[in-house]
Amino acid sequence: MKLYDYKQAPNPRRVRIFMAEKGIEIETVQVDLTKLEQHSDAFKKINPLGEVPTLQLDDGFCINQTNAICRYLEEIYPDNPLYGRTPQERAQVESQNHLIQINGIVAGGEAFRNSNPNFKNRALSGSHDYAQIPELAERGLLRIDNLFADLDKHFARQQFLVGDYFSVADITAFCTLGLTRWVKKAIPSECIHLQRWFDQVSSRPSSKA
């Protein structure tokens, strides 16, 4: 297998941390997004949407989208499950992971891509061009503030996003906090529970992946 990756981007990082948690090693190929290599003819044959991460299996079959890749890896490497251990826990992980994807990864992406001059006319990833909307960048920042407050309340009651079980949802949240730094949003000093969780996740060896 081969993972098409870009070290600086949040979504490939989600896959790398997932792999590290499970002890999986896969060859990675860097696709330099700053040089728009993801839109090259060569890479479009691997992923027509021009997005990383993409996982290429040994038979050439390609899997796109972060959760599709991670769920595939979860199936073929079932030890140390990160999508839950029981039907109810798996439902909670899916729910939390979806919420943090929408309110974290998507919201952070709105703030970043609608304000950074390098993303003019590329306000959304994928194969279509969309103009930046400055008000959407502003709303993204507001959503990040709300996310910090919501997560702080959550972590006042629970160790991780799903009780005391470290899951893929925590990985998504952790990579969201990497993304929010791109728009100069750090954990507010009053969010002590969110900071406690962040420090705890940061101390896991996988956080360096």
Next chain:
Amino acid sequence: MKLYDYKQAPNPRRVRIFMAEKGIEIETVQVDLTKLEQHSDAFKKINPLGEVPTLQLDDGFCINQTNAICRYLEEIYPDNPLYGRTPQERAQVESQNHLIQINGIVAGGEAFRNSNPNFKNRALSGSHDYAQIPELAERGLLRIDNLFADLDKHFARQQFLVGDYFSVADITAFCTLGLTRWVKKAIPSECIHLQRWFDQVSSRPSSKA
């Protein structure tokens, strides 16, 4: 089990069609979104985010978010799987379902909620208020046009979103087309492959659920 539902909304409809495809019957409770019943104190005890669908299990445990509910039902009623039958197929279903969620359900929601006067200051679902952004409504309409064209190309080559296998991704896409009608976007006459797929899915008994 009890499904908190609203007959007119796209996300609860995804769960109802999923249940119908699997032959599952669950008691439904209507939560009238036009009367903002989802934000009542009584419903907030069931789902603090004030969203439907929500599945309440017999022990009181509540599952929020469409895919969390459908994946839970897939686990406890494994016959007639709708999330795929092999690891590779499951990866494709997850990928296609995610893409249609983002480019269909989210994009359609942007077009609708940012233009309809009833959603003033409620441009996103969930517990936070966000002002409408008219440019985002416009972008939503453009995204729907692009989605129609992309799906048409896809269905020129494949019967369903994942080959000849009817999956939860087709249900998400089908309910997206219900949502786009709210912003007066119907399948363009030139999209004959998309129309063929739509007619085929419409002819399934589950489409009436």
